[in-house]
Amino acid sequence: MTGPDRDQVPNQADFGYRRVPLADKQTLVDDVFRSVARRYDLMNDLMSFGLHRAWKDALVTALDPPKSRSFALLDIAGGTGDVAFRTLKAGGPDTRATVADINAEMLAVGRERAAAAGLADAVTFVEANAESLPFPDKSFDAAAVAFGIRNVPRIDVALGEAFRVLKIGGKFLCLEFSHVDMPGLDRLYELYSFNVIPALGRAVVGDADSYRYLVESIRRFPRREEFSAMLRGAGFGRVACRTLSGGIVALHSGWRL
Ligand code: SAM
Numbered sequence: 741m742t743g744p745d746r747d748q749v750p751n752q753a754d755f756g757y758r759r760v761p762l763a764d765k766q767t768l769v770d771d772v773f774r775s776v777a778r779r780y781d782l783m784n785d786l787m788s789f790g791l792h793r794a795w796k797d798a799l800v801t802a803l804d805p806p807k808s809r810s811f812a813l814l815d816i817a818g819g820t821g822d823v824a825f826r827t828l829k830a831g832g833p834d835t836r837a838t839v840a841d842i843n844a845e846m847l848a849v850g851r852e853r854a855a856a857a858g859l860a861d862a863v864t865f866v867e868a869n870a871e872s873l874p875f876p877d878k879s880f881d882a883a884a885v886a887f888g889i890r891n892v893p894r895i896d897v898a899l900g901e902a903f904r905v906l907k908i909g910g911k912f913l914c915l916e917f918s919h920v921d922m923p924g925l926d927r928l929y930e931l932y933s934f935n936v937i938p939a940l941g942r943a944v945v946g947d948a949d950s951y952r953y954l955v956e957s958i959r960r961f962p963r964r965e966e967f968s969a970m971l972r973g974a975g976f977g978r979v980a981c982r983t984l985s986g987g988i989v990a991l992h993s994g995w996r997l
Contacts, residue, residue, distance in 0.1 A: 753893050756956030765893040766869075770843055772950040773819070773891075777845035779945045781820055781853075786944065787937055787951075795989050796826055796886060799915045802993060803882055805831030813837045814880040816870050816902060817888025821850035821863060823915075827884075828862050838880070840868040841888075870898040878907045886915040890961040899974035906996040912976055916967070917958040918983060918990035925986045933958070964990050 753765040760768065776783065784792045805811045805827050811834065815824040818839035828835050841847050847865045854860045868874050870885070870892050883902045892898045902912055920926040933955045941951030962970065964981050967990075971979045976994025983990050 754957070754960040756953040756960065762893055766842070768953075769891045769893075772953055773843045774845045775947050775950050776941075776945050777820075777843065777849050780846065780849065781822070783941065783944055783951075786940055791985060791988075792822075792887075795915055795984055795991075796822055798984055798991055799823060799884060799886060799913050800826045800830050802913055802991060803827060803830075803884060803911065805835050805882075807832040810834035811836070811882070812880045814873075814875070814883040814902075814905060815839045816873075816883060816885040816898070817841055817891065818886075819843070819846040819850065819888070821853055821865070823884050823886045824850075824863050825854070825857060825859055828859055835862065837863045838866060838875075839863060840866045840870065840873060840875075842867065842869050870901060872897075873901045873905055875905045877904050878910075879905050880910060881907055882911045882913070884913045884915075887917065889914055889916055890957050895962075896970060896974065899970060899976075903975045903996055908996055910996045912971070912994045912996070914967075914971075914992040916961060916990060916992070918961070918964055918987050920987045921983075922986040929988065964992075967992060 751762045752759050753762045755765050755768050800823065811831050813824065813827050815821070815837055818824055818841050821839050824837035824839045828837055839847065839850055844867055847867060851865050854863050866874065871894055883906055889895055889898060906912060920929045937955050938948040938952045942948035968979050968981055971992060971994045977997040979994040981990050981992045
């Protein structure tokens with residue numbers, strides 16, 4: 741079952757290919773990221789052959805942080821801070837970033853990385869659930885979420901929260917794995933995802949299951965058109981989407997108008 745039919749079962753959510761009680765999904769997701777936090781960045785490089793850096797750069801280019809005025813970014817499900825750091829480097833001296841993530845272990849790695857990069861004064865780490873952000877209405881110039889939204893149990897609620905905390909005229913960007921639509925690449929990607937990635941997880945982190953979840957959760961994420969409709973449903977205007985790397989990843993955008 742995919743798409744709307746799945747959603748007709750109330751109070752359930754996908755956890756990879758398993759259906760679990762909605763209330764249990766967050767705990768299962770938290771276990772995954774607690775387990776991988778220390779090796780998370782290394783695994784991203786290994787799994788994507790470094791491509792995740794180019795995908796995040798595409799997000800930051802679209803964000804286009806100004807050089808000569810203040811700019812406040814909220815990096816939702818920001819984990820170890822990659823998007824925040826890249827935005828700070830691309831923006832001017834008055835750029836600030838807040839990394840909000842539900843997982844203390846991921847945030848701890850992020851704080852260490854910020855200190856090592858000399859960015860500690862420009863970035864704040866906040867332990868928070870994307871479904872109930874602890875920030876006032878209209879408080880950020882932009883909000884972004886990279887590879888995070890598919891982990892959130894109630895995506896529509898999280899999108900509503902992102903909309904709420906954006907200033908009028910603020911931009912929302914969402915980078916997420918998508919569906920490969922290039923003949924040939926799709927088969928190769930499938931084989932790589934289900935065979936190589938869990939094996940890499942076992943070898944590098946000692947945890948194949950977390951990486952199996954990662955692969956399965958990508959397959960369960962809504963298709964691009966469906967996700968664009970969810971963005972419109974949350975209130976965003978001028979919703980757009982472009983694919984990267986043959987559809988492996990999609991960069992969704994919308995504005996609070
Ligand atoms: N954005 C980072 C990046 O691109 O490297 C991290 C992405 S990581 C794949 C997914 C992140 O989503 C994890 O750090 C996890 O803790 C976070 N997350 C999962 N559920 C969340 C929730 N309900 N609220 C906030 N963060 C959440």
